[in-house]
Amino acid sequence: MDARALAALAANPGCRRRALLDGAGIDKSALARALGSPASFGQSQFAIQRGHSFEARVTADRGEALVRLLHERLRDGSPAPAPDGVDAPDLTAAGPQGRTARTALALREATAAGRWALLDHPMVSLDVAGSPAFLEPDAIVVHPDGSWSVVEIKSFPMVDGSADPAKVGAAARQSAVYALALEQVAARVGELKPDGEPGPDGGGAARTARVRHQVLLVCPKDFSNLPTAELVDVRKQLSVTRRQLTRLTRIEDIAAALPEGTTFDLRLADDGRTATRPVDELTDAVDAVDAAYAPECLAACELAVHCRARSRGAGAVESLGRGVRGELGGLTTVEAVLAAALETDAGPTGDPAVDALRRAAALRAEALAAPGAAVCR
Numbered sequence: 623m624d625a626r627a628l629a630a631l632a633a634n635p636g637c638r639r640r641a642l643l644d645g646a647g648i649d650k651s652a653l654a655r656a657l658g659s660p661a662s663f664g665q666s667q668f669a670i671q672r673g674h675s676f677e678a679r680v681t682a683d684r685g686e687a688l689v690r691l692l693h694e695r696l697r698d699g700s701p702a703p704a705p706d707g708v709d710a711p712d713l714t715a716a717g718p719q720g721r722t723a724r725t726a727l728a729l730r731e732a733t734a735a736g737r738w739a740l741l742d743h744p745m746v747s748l749d750v751a752g753s754p755a756f757l758e759p760d761a762i763v764v765h766p767d768g769s770w771s772v773v774e775i776k777s778f779p780m781v782d783g784s785a786d787p788a789k790v791g792a793a794a795r796q797s798a799v800y801a802l803a804l805e806q807v808a809a810r811v812g813e814l815k816p817d818g819e820p821g822p823d824g825g826g827a828a829r830t831a832r833v834r835h836q837v838l839l840v841c842p843k844d845f846s847n848l849p850t851a852e853l854v855d856v857r858k859q860l861s862v863t864r865r866q867l868t869r870l871t872r873i874e875d876i877a878a879a880l881p882e883g884t885t886f887d888l889r890l891a892d893d894g895r896t897a898t899r900p901v902d903e904l905t906d907a908v909d910a911v912d913a914a915y916a917p918e919c920l921a922a923c924e925l926a927v928h929c930r931a932r933s934r935g936a937g938a939v940e941s942l943g944r945g946v947r948g949e950l951g952g953l954t955t956v957e958a959v960l961a962a963a964l965e966t967d968a969g970p971t972g973d974p975a976v977d978a979l980r981r982a983a984a985l986r987a988e989a990l991a992a993p994g995a996a997v998c999r
């Protein structure tokens with residue numbers, strides 16, 4: 623599960639289907655294709671490659687230019703990085719657990735050193751619904767004062783210091799997930815003496831590891847291939863993500879409620895490697911886990927086309943949006959809404975949603991009966 627998936631999950635914590643599939647490492651794009659409802663979003667191969675080449679350019683020279691860019695944006699009086707003044711620790715290790723441990727050690731050492739350091743593609747972990755998720759930020763910068771900044775590198779352009787707000791918002795939510803995971807590392811590192819031993823310090827000033835709540839968003843400048851950057855405040859996204867992730871049901875509990883033998887394997891287990899599972903079987907398996915579809919899923923989840931069809935098929939008002947769902951109170955299906963609206967003989971019910979629907983239906987009928995209504999129709 624990556625930070626993009628976690629940010630989407632945090633935006634829809636009531637969806638057990640997504641939590642289970644992501645927790646089990648199911649390829650949701652392949653599942654959606656097998657269900658006959660392929661995802662209608664995602665980056666093209668060309669955009670992915672362009673993003674990789676821009677990122678490689680930004681972090682070349684051991685990240686010195688990137689740290690200078692961050693220092694320029696900060697304007698907080700911290701010392702500018704000297705030539706060769708940015709440490710770039712080696713983060714190589716085996717497996718995600720090994721990389722996470724190596725990153726934590728590098729952060730601790732860099733914090734104690736009191737110098738600028740750039741960690742290129744570190745790895746941090748976050749407990750999500752009882753399972754660890756390993757996350758790979760583009761970069762983390764350690765400041766001489768012991769604080770840490772998340773760096774997010776994107777390939778969408780920044781023109782005159784501003785970029786597409788929807789894309790910036792998505793990047794902020796993703797960065798907030800990294801910051802949340804980093805806060806757990808910072809809490810373990812705590813306060814360090816200059817020699818790297820835990821505080822309180824006897825000699826020089828101690829440095830306390832802490833995560834900055836402004837992330838550096840780096841993008842191509844004005845459609846060129848040159849990097850530019852702006853600081854983005856992610857305090858709001860951080861507190862929303864923190865709250866939403868604690869609301870997730872444990873994945874073991876979701877799995878325990880499934881019928882015995884439920885599987886999302888796209889192949890038939892007993893019929894060779896290439897045979898594919900019938901669509902009906904897969905549909906039953908997916909439908910066995912509760913979903914919480916909302917139109918926002920279309921921009922965030924590979925299963926959105928499938929879930930939308932099921933939601934519409936069931937006449938669920940959720941398919942009209944969370945705002946509409948909230949307004950309708952106890953009316954959960956389109957059928958129930960129409961029945962309540964068209965019951966014209968009865969008086970006020972005391973249910974604000976039902977009474978409002980009846981008023982709206984009466985006004986509509988009145989408007990349609992007026993001269994010229996055929997034009998409006």
Ligand code: SF4
Nearest residue numbers: 637915919923926929
């Ligand atoms: S598309 Fe379906 S599985 Fe994905 S978040 Fe929405 S409801 Fe959940």
